[in-house]
Amino acid sequence: MNDDLKIKTLLPQGLEQFDLQSLSAPLSEYLLLLDKWNAAYNLTAVRDVESMISKHVLDSLAILPWVKGPRILDVGTGAGLPGIPLAIAMPDAQFVLLDSNGKKIRFLNEVKRKLNLKNLETVQFRVENYHPAQGFDTVTSRAFSSLEQMIHWTQHLVAKDGIWLAMKGRYPDTELDAIQQKYRVEGYTVEGVDGERCCVIIDNSTKE
Incomplete structure (x- = not known):
């Protein structure tokens, strides 16, 4: 089975779990x-x-239930994950995909053009140098090695009542102990992805 046929056959099957x-x-x-x-x-x-299909697209779509607000920033988006699948699934929300790597931004611009994604903006910046006019309702990330680092580098990008969504594998006990913000952890499963997966939902407010 060639790649085109694999995608056309396996992707719709995988999407059934999310309807x-x-x-x-x-x-x-x-x-x-x-x-x-x-x-x-x-x-x-x-x-x-x-x-x-499973590790990129379906895994990205699994966090849809927790995405908040009309303005979403995907930090360290790389190949557009989870930003591109989420932007396709949420045409009424505005997405900014941030990465410092030029070739990845060129790829994302091509995706935006080919798919006519009018709700998508790409930005080539290091996260600490990116200062938009207003904060984001949701900041997503699969890229940061620790929650503490993610919050440190992106705190200026989250709206006052905004949230972070950090995609993780196993429950990150040690990382959670190191942060001061309120959080909850939602486990999820994706067909074709072995092992644990979870989404850490962090409020932009400190624990009481």
């Missing part, structure tokens, strides 16, 4: 672009489209 089969066409186009560009630009360590 998002209607997104098959744009997400398929994104995956085909990612597969093509990845061969030349090494955008992600995940090489086969089967794993891209």
